[in-house]
């Protein structure tokens with residue numbers, strides 16, 4: 072999600088995920104919707120869950136009766152994931168008994184269509200639910216997105232982080248938190264003025280956001296020139312590689328900053344990892360990331376400080392895994 076998209080998304084920019092084990096049913100649904108909204112199909116509940124790890128469809132058309140994971144089970148699993156909990160799901164069912172209808176509603180679907188599908192009803196239900204979702208997305212962005220930078224704000228952090236921690240504890244996966252801060256930003260404002268300062272904040276934020284590759288990775292503005300990047304399901308090696316890439320990308324923007332020893336805008340970063348260890352709360356992890364950020368600042372800036380990782384400065388020739396000569400300001 073990015074502020075540039077607010078109010079600009081239409082049905083043609085959306086994505087419907089069709090989940091059905093029958094190739095012929097998938098083809099029928101795809102064909103009926105081809106002039107309405109772009110669709111992607113998968114042939115099982117498991118594939119739908121895998122797909123949703125890396126993509127966020129705007130609506131799911133879910134066959135109810137499938138081998139292994141049926142539509143109800145798949146829906147329950149998707150609903151337990153923070154990023155998938157709000158995706159509208161329409162069941163496509165061949166049974167129209169009262170019991171089956173009740174089961175569908177209880178599973179958390181927003182609607183259902185009965186096979187054989189009526190083309191007009193299908194298109195109108197899909198359109199109506201996607202339009203509803205687009206309006207909700209827009210409202211969420213207005214509440215959760217910082218206008219100046221396009222990054223998420225603290226309200227979002229307060230809502231998203233507890234849900235994420237719960238999910239990480241349940242799945243025993245590491246959660247990486249990285250706090251970034253623009254180096255010598257007060258000097259930048261003093262030298263170039265606040266308007267250029269604002270524009271620099273926007274460029275840095277957009278660059279970081281564009282460089283985050285997974286939909287669950289989030290950028291949050293937690294202070295004036297301080298950002299938090301949340302990397303779910305990422306260990307220290309992975310988070311180090313991502314952070315070094317982000318630092319390098321901002322370094323390569325080459326935004327002039329003549330009062331900095333590097334002659335350009337650079338970032339410092341502190342990394343900490345939350346493991347499935349209830350004794351270390353998310354507040355402890357934030358504090359550790361903040362301490363590491365402070366260490367990166369005092370060690371010369373333009374670098375990452377991570378747990379048990381050698382401090383590396385970022386330069387033109389920087390390669391993520393090779394230690395390079397340290398620069399000092």
Ligand SMILES: Nc1nc2c(ncn2[C@@H]2O[C@H](COP(=O)(O)OP(=O)(O)OP(=O)(O)O)[C@@H](O)[C@H]2O)c(=O)[nH]1
Pocket residue numbers: 219252253254255256257258260264265266267268269272294295296368372
């Ligand atoms: N233009 C602009 N400046 C901001 C905004 N928010 C915070 N700042 C400025 O960011 C600067 C932060 O200064 P410091 O906390 O001293 O940090 P620094 O100068 O970056 O120094 P180091 O972090 O130690 O490298 C202050 O001058 C703030 O006014 C904003 O929205 N727009």
